[in-house]
Structure formats: structure tokens, C-alpha cells
Amino acid sequence: MNEPAEPPTGGDGRPDAATEAFVAHRNLLFTVAYELLGSAADAEDVLQETWLRWTTVDLGSVRDPRAYLVRITTRQALTRLRTLGRRKETYVGSWLPEPLLTSPDVAEDVELAESVSMAMMLVLETLTPLERAVFVLREVFAFDYDEIAGAVEKNPAAVRQIAHRARAHVAARRPRGATSPDETRDAFEAFQRAVETGDVQSLLDVLAPDVVVIGDGGGVKQAVLQPVVGADKVARLFTAGLTRVGAVMTVEPVQINGGPALLVRLDGELDGVLAMRFDDGLVSGCYYVRNPEKLSRVQQETPVTR
Known part of the structure; x- marks a missing residue:
């Protein structure tokens, strides 16, 4: 409003x-x-x-x-x-919650960033x-x-x-192991490189064994209807998805809900937002929002504060 x-x-x-x-x-x-x-x-x-x-x-x-x-x-x-x-x-x-593009200072407020993160919002659900x-x-x-x-x-x-x-x-549902900002950045950058290159082994190296992918297409765009669990399945999901796209895919690192995420574009058009959760320096959760009705807040910052 x-x-x-x-x-x-x-x-x-x-x-x-x-x-x-x-x-x-x-x-x-x-x-x-x-x-x-x-x-x-x-x-x-x-x-x-x-x-x-x-x-x-x-x-x-x-x-x-x-x-x-x-x-x-x-x-x-x-x-x-x-x-x-x-x-x-x-x-x-x-x-999945509606993703918000947030400013860097939100990430600096650790408690606020955790409270609006996609992972915590799902816990609150x-x-x-x-x-x-x-x-x-x-x-x-x-x-x-x-x-x-x-x-x-x-x-x-x-x-x-x-x-x-x-x-x-x-x-009982908070992240299992604390991940430092440096570890988070390193894991995020490694994940981005692996997705861009389609390197399965590089993906496996940065995924937690019990990593989960949740997709939200809202019935408008194709997405996994049930969570996909396990590093092998998740790595195959991402690499197979890349080979089936049939379009030029680009990813852009952004801050979504106070944490690192990727804006995914196909042939220059926004396809979705991939937010992540990190535990012990590994990617333990991937939340991919493709529902177009939920993407209006990912290209202009929304102020959130305490």
C-alpha cells in the first residue's frame, strides 16, 4: 500500500x-x-x-x-x-513465501535477516x-x-x-550448524559457478547430503510438485534442468530476504528466484519461486526493518 x-x-x-x-x-x-x-x-x-x-x-x-x-x-x-x-x-x-529484494544492510542485522529468510519463513508456517x-x-x-x-x-x-x-x-528447526559470512559467500559463489557450468561434481561438493529443493510455480509455471531431497537427486535436477531449458540462461546474484540468492533469466526474461539456506558451509536448502504472481518484489528493494 x-x-x-x-x-x-x-x-x-x-x-x-x-x-x-x-x-x-x-x-x-x-x-x-x-x-x-x-x-x-x-x-x-x-x-x-x-x-x-x-x-x-x-x-x-x-x-x-x-x-x-x-x-x-x-x-x-x-x-x-x-x-x-x-x-x-x-x-x-x-x-513458498513471496521473495523480497532487500538491501545489504538487512543482511548485516543477523536477527532480522534470519527472521525474514525463506528458511525461517517456512519454519514459521x-x-x-x-x-x-x-x-x-x-x-x-x-x-x-x-x-x-x-x-x-x-x-x-x-x-x-x-x-x-x-x-x-x-x-528444533533452526539451521543445524552456524555458517560464517565468509563460508556462506564461498559456498554461494561455488554453487553459482557450478550451476552456470553444469558441473555435477562441483555441485555435489557444495551440497549438503540431505539438501532439499522446494519449487513454487503456483500452477502457472512448471516446478517440482514435491520437495526433492538428497545431494545426488538435487545435482541431477539442476543439471538436467539446464540441458532441457533450450534457452540462454543467466543468473544474477542478489540479496533476497536478507540472504544470497540468484535471479534466473531465460533469454533475458525473468524466470524465477532461487534463494538458499546454508548449514556448516554447505547449501542445505534451495527455494525456487517461479510463480509470476510472486515476482513483483525482486527487482526493486523492499524496505524491511525492526
Whole structure:
């Protein structure tokens, strides 16, 4: 969503207090909504709804505009999650989050980068909507339990229990082994070279034994309908895919959701985005989004922040 084309102004011609507060926190609100929904388009709709409700609030009764706006955004996102869940039930093939082109400074904020990574977004998908909201607000944005309780309409004691349960669930699914920035860069560059040359052995050298590939074509473009697991199968998948393309393929390294990824083009036209997860210096996850409806945010940066 864009802010109002002509923001309300006071008598001195400046935006009014409601507009100033919303604009000041807009990127944060988008990030909250996106982490809860995995869809930039739905996050923008939530921001539109947040803005409409915010304009009806008596600002004199608001002590903390940031917390109040996040509360509205969270409630709207939780409502939309139910609709999104029904859409996913009829989705063709695997569902992946909508990828975002992000700026280099997102990668420098390790906690933010992890929280918006494709791998973590898939972990968040395994939580209940309420667990997801509590986890994101607490672990990513550091809201206190009282503030979260107001946002999810539960008491603080219940929120603490939900947070504990969500943390344990996520911890069991986090990356297994820490990978340094240098190791990540080396593995990514080696993977890119192997894909460009079609060198099977070079691919095997950089793939974790239990690497998984998940493809999302949304029923519009061809993609693997079920995850492909194992270094041998994944290496064959990539090299066989390259030989069948019948077009000039080029890849461009970019930052997607705070981590290294490749924009894949065929004959100069954008074909998809390949994001990756790294464990112990090896590629352990490949997430290939080909659904055209999910590629609108990969050629211009989307601001995300905490």
C-alpha cells in the first residue's frame, strides 16, 4: 500500500500527527505483517486496513503510537491468515513465501535477516497463527508480554506459555550448524559457478547430503510438485534442468530476504528466484519461486526493518 496521495495536513501545511506516526512506522508495520503472512501483497492490504483504522483513533488516548499501530497490524494480519490458509489448501504444488529484494544492510542485522529468510519463513508456517504472532513480536521485534497480550487479545500469562511453546518449536528447526559470512559467500559463489557450468561434481561438493529443493510455480509455471531431497537427486535436477531449458540462461546474484540468492533469466526474461539456506558451509536448502504472481518484489528493494 502507498500512503495517501495527499496526506492530511494541519493548518501549517504539514502532515497531521496520525499521518506522521503512520509514515514513521510504516516499514516496521510492513515487516510485521509480512513475517506473519509470507506475502507482500497481503501485507500491503493489511497496512491499508491498519491505516483506515488508525485514522479513527483518538490520538490523545495513545501513549505509544508504535505499539498501538503494531497492535492494529497484528490483529488485521491474524484475521487475514485465515483467508490465506484457505488459499494455501488449494494451491498447486508447494507454497513458498513471496521473495523480497532487500538491501545489504538487512543482511548485516543477523536477527532480522534470519527472521525474514525463506528458511525461517517456512519454519514459521509450521506454527499456529497465534504462536507465529507471539513468536515474531517477542523474538524478532522485542515487544514485552503485556504489549503482545494486547495485540493478540490474550492475557500475559497465556502469552508467556505460547511464546515458550513457539520458541521450542522453532529451535528444533533452526539451521543445524552456524555458517560464517565468509563460508556462506564461498559456498554461494561455488554453487553459482557450478550451476552456470553444469558441473555435477562441483555441485555435489557444495551440497549438503540431505539438501532439499522446494519449487513454487503456483500452477502457472512448471516446478517440482514435491520437495526433492538428497545431494545426488538435487545435482541431477539442476543439471538436467539446464540441458532441457533450450534457452540462454543467466543468473544474477542478489540479496533476497536478507540472504544470497540468484535471479534466473531465460533469454533475458525473468524466470524465477532461487534463494538458499546454508548449514556448516554447505547449501542445505534451495527455494525456487517461479510463480509470476510472486515476482513483483525482486527487482526493486523492499524496505524491511525492526
